[in-house]
Amino acid sequence: SQTIHQWPATLVQPVGSPLSLECTVEGTSNPNLYWYRQAAGRGLQLLFYSVGIGQISSEVPQNLSASRPQDRQFILSSKKLLLSDSGFYLCAWSPTTGLHSYNEQFFGPGTRLTVL
Amino acid sequence: RKEVEQDPGPFNVPEGATVAFNCTYSNSASQSFFWYRQDCRKEPKLLMSVYSSGNEDGRFTAQLNRASQYISLLIRDSKLSDSATYLCVVYGGSGAGSYQLTFGKGTKLSVIP
Numbered sequence: 001s002q003t004i005h006q007w008p009a010t011l012v013q014p015v016g017s018p019l020s021l022e023c024t025v026e027g028t029s030n031p032n033l034y035w036y037r038q039a040a041g042r043g044l045q046l047l048f049y050s051v052g053i054g055q056i057s058s059e060v061p062q063n064l065s066a067s068r069p070q071d072r073q074f075i076l077s078s079k080k081l082l083l084s085d086s087g088f089y090l091c092a093w094s095p096t097t098g099l100h101s102y103n104e105q106f107f108g109p110g111t112r113l114t115v116l
Numbered sequence: 117r118k119e120v121e122q123d124p125g126p127f128n129v130p131e132g133a134t135v136a137f138n139c140t141y142s143n144s145a146s147q148s149f150f151w152y153r154q155d156c157r158k159e160p161k162l163l164m165s166v167y168s169s170g171n172e173d174g175r176f177t178a179q180l181n182r183a184s185q186y187i188s189l190l191i192r193d194s195k196l197s198d199s200a201t202y203l204c205v206v207y208g209g210s211g212a213g214s215y216q217l218t219f220g221k222g223t224k225l226s227v228i229p
Contacts, residue, residue: 042221043203043219043220043221043222044160044203044219046216046217049216059216088157090159090160103148103207103208103217104150104162104165105162105217106162107159107160107161108159109158109159110158110159112157
């Protein structure tokens with residue numbers, strides 16, 4: 001069965017510090033991978049998605065970046081955190097198919113980031 | 117107009133009650149539809165996909181009306197463990213969001229003893 005891991009679970013960082021969040025998926029090959037942010041009282045916002053190694057698409061311009069150095073590894077980074085970067089960061093994966101009719105996504109446990 | 121719109125609630129219902137959540141979506145080219153459940157401070161988990169013919173999974177029934185761009189979730193015989201936020205999710209459409217999920221903000225359900 002497939003599992004998705006994220007770490008750390010919680011993080012408190014000062015404004016201006018760097019960030020690196022990691023996500024790995026097990027039990028599947030060539031998944032689509034996603035980074036979302038959920039701010040307090042808000043819906044999920046898609047930040048980045050990747051359809052393959054080194055292929056990253058950004059949905060929202062911001063001071064965050066993403067990388068996919070391996071098939072099942074997805075990293076979210078920032079050089080300098082802002083207060084507005086606080087939130088619940090979720091990594092998700094979906095199976096790749098030739099059709100797009102049914103494309104459920106499965107989420108990792110998330111990282112709760114507080115920027116002070 | 118919001119892409120996926122839900123009543124935020126909260127819905128406070130007694131155990132054993134039947135509760136219905138509604139959701140509307142704006143992109144008529146959307147292809148797939150889901151309900152996710154999110155417990156407090158946890159990740160969303162897929163509850164069920166929503167098929168055009170409607171589908172049922174135990175106490176849960178999902179319906180889709182493409183003409184009205186409307187999705188519903190019915191929970192029968194509510195349990196305390198059903199307390200959570202229910203997210204309406206739409207996949208696909210036209211334009212830049214063709215291959216993405218769009219999430220509603222969720223409807224909060226509290227089942228009371």
